[in-house]
Amino acid sequence: MKIATWNVNSLKVRLPHLLQWLGENPVDVLCIQETKLTDDKFPEKEINEAGYQVVFTGQKTYNGVAILSRHPIADVVRNNPRFPDEQQRIIAATIEGMRVVCAYVPNGQSVGSDKYAYKLSWLAALRDWLAEEMQVHEQLALLGDYNIAPEDRDVHDPVAWAEQVHCSTPERAALNALVGLGLCDSFRLFEQPDKSYSWWDYRQLAFRRNCGLRIDHILLSPALAKRCVGCAIDRGPRKWEQPSDHAPVIATLN
Numbered sequence: 301m302k303i304a305t306w307n308v309n310s311l312k313v314r315l316p317h318l319l320q321w322l323g324e325n326p327v328d329v330l331c332i333q334e335t336k337l338t339d340d341k342f343p344e345k346e347i348n349e350a351g352y353q354v355v356f357t358g359q360k361t362y363n364g365v366a367i368l369s370r371h372p373i374a375d376v377v378r379n380n381p382r383f384p385d386e387q388q389r390i391i392a393a394t395i396e397g398m399r400v401v402c403a404y405v406p407n408g409q410s411v412g413s414d415k416y417a418y419k420l421s422w423l424a425a426l427r428d429w430l431a432e433e434m435q436v437h438e439q440l441a442l443l444g445d446y447n448i449a450p451e452d453r454d455v456h457d458p459v460a461w462a463e464q465v466h467c468s469t470p471e472r473a474a475l476n477a478l479v480g481l482g483l484c485d486s487f488r489l490f491e492q493p494d495k496s497y498s499w500w501d502y503r504q505l506a507f508r509r510n511c512g513l514r515i516d517h518i519l520l521s522p523a524l525a526k527r528c529v530g531c532a533i534d535r536g537p538r539k540w541e542q543p544s545d546h547a548p549v550i551a552t553l554n
Contacts, residue, residue, distance in 0.1 A: 301328045301329075301396065301552070301553045302325075302327040302328050302329075302550055302551070302552050302553070303327065303328060303329040303330075303331075303398075303400070303441060303443065303518065303550070303551050303553065304325070304327045304329070304330045304331070304443070304518075304548050304549060304550040304551070305330070305331045305332075305333070305402070305443035305444055305445070305516055305517075305518055305548065305549050306318075306321075306330065306331075306332050306333075306516075306537075306544070306546060306547070306548040306549070307332070307333040307334050307404070307444075307445040307499075307516060307544060307545075307546035308332050308333070308334060308335065308544050308546075309334050309336075309544040309545055309546065310334065310335075310336045310544075311332065311335040311336065311337055311342070311343065311364070311366075312336065312337060312341070313542065314542075314543075314544055315343055315346065317537055317540055317543065317544070318332070318347075319346065319347075319350055321534075321536075321537055321548065322350050322351075322352070322368075323350070325534070325548075325550070326351070326370070327370075327550060328369065328370050328371060328395075328396075329367065329368065329369050329370075329371075329395055329398075329400055330352075330367070330368040330369075330548075331365070331366070331367050331368075331400065331402035331443040331444060332365065332366050332367075332368070332402070333363075333364070333365050333402070333403075333404035333444055333445045334362075334363065334364060334404060334445070335356065335358050335363075335364030335365065335366055336358070336360075336361055336362060336363070336364050337358045337360075337364055338358055338359060338360050339356065339357065339358050341358075342354075342356050342358060342366070344356075347368060351370060352368040352369060352370055353368070353369050353370075353371075353372065353373050354366055354367065354368045354369070354373075355367050355373055355376045355391060355393055356391065357378040357379070357388045357391050358388055359386075359387070359388045362387070363387050363388045363389055363404055364388050364404075365388060365389060365390065365391045365402045365403070365404050365444075366391065366402070367391055367393050367395075367400055367402050369393075369395050369400075371395050371396050372395070373393045373394075373395055374393065374394045374395075375392075375393060375394040376391065376392070376393045377390075377391070377392045377393070378390070378391050379391075380422075380425055380426060380429050381429065382425050382428055382429045382432075383421075383422060383425035383426070383429070385422070387406075389403060389404045389405070389406070389422075390402065390403050390404075390426075392433075394437070397439055398437075398439045398440070398441060398524065399433060399436075399437035399439065399440040399441070400440075400441050400443065401430070401433070401440065401441065401442045401443070401444075402443055402444055403426065403442060403443070403444035403445075403446070404444055404445050405419065405422065405423065405426075405444065405445060405446045405447045405448065406418055406419040406422050406447065407419070407447050407465070408420075408447060408465045408466070408471065409465060410464075410465050411463065411464065411465055411468050416465065419447070419471070420470055420471070420474055423471075423474035423475075423477075423478075424474065424477075426478070427474070427477045427478055427481065430442065430478065430481055430483075431481055434481055434482065434521060437521070438521065438523045439521060439523045439524050440483075440520075440521040440524065441518060441519070441520050441521070441524055441551075442478070442483060442517075442518075442519040442520075443517075443518045443519075443549075444516070444517070445499075445515060445516050445546065446475060446515055446516070446517050447465075447466055447471075447515050448466055448467075448471045448472060448474070448475045448515060449461070449466050449467050449513045449514055449515055450472060450475055450485065450514070450517075451472075452467075453494075454496075454497070454513060454514035454515075455467055455513055455514075456495065456497065456510065456511045456512055456513070457511070461513075466513060466515060467513075478519060479519070482521060482522050483519040483520065483521060484519060484520050484521075484522070484525040485517060485518075485519060486517075486518045486519070486520050486525065486528050486531040486551040487514070487517065487518070487531045487533075487549065489525065489528055489531065490530060490531060495510055496514060496533055497510065497512025497513055497514050497533070497547075498512070498513070498514050498515060498516035498533050498546055498547050498549055499512055499513050499514075499515050499516065499545055499546050499547070500512040500538065500545060501545065502545055507538055507539075514533075516533075516546055516547070516549050517549070518531065518549055518551045520551070524553060527553040527554050528551055528552065528553055528554075529552050529553070529554050530551070530552040531549070531550065531551045531552070532549070532550055533547050533548070533549050533550075534547055534548045534549075534550060535547050
């Protein structure tokens, strides 16, 4: 089984890319973020025709998440029941006995801002909710755009990014709190190329220069980590015309 995550940065714009990528990479489950669509505008028909069931929750212009699956989807939960929030950032479902949580972590804007404080409180609530979920679901995967680079090796220029948003100590501590639940970064279960990133700014030829951050992650519960036989970032779609600024991340489970 292959599970993947991809911040598509507007499904309206990137639907052709999504369908092309699924045609070339028929993963079992795909979590997408930043759909930026209200539910009535979601392209459910096109995704169904591509062979996927889909559940989603969205809002106009911002945020929005969805889970696509080649298998039946059950027990859908939208948003964190422990954190009332108008922003549509979480959707969870059970697929083939696995609890799949798709998350779009707040950006945080800048260290010390109101949006940064929201990000940290959002992450704390996510940790508390997942602690409960893991008591019920032995096989749990948290996929999404975390907007956090876990370590300096996940940053093209650690000095320039030191204590900036995405790389600050409190953000990394919040991510480590998720790991402290027993969740494992699937990407780091394996030897990986140096300078492996999943996001590159559109400006200053950042992708061409590989000036990026690894902020898109697949965290797995211990039972799923034992099944994981590979994890990779697919840089291919970032080279396409009018791409998302993120690349898909794929984990393979036996």
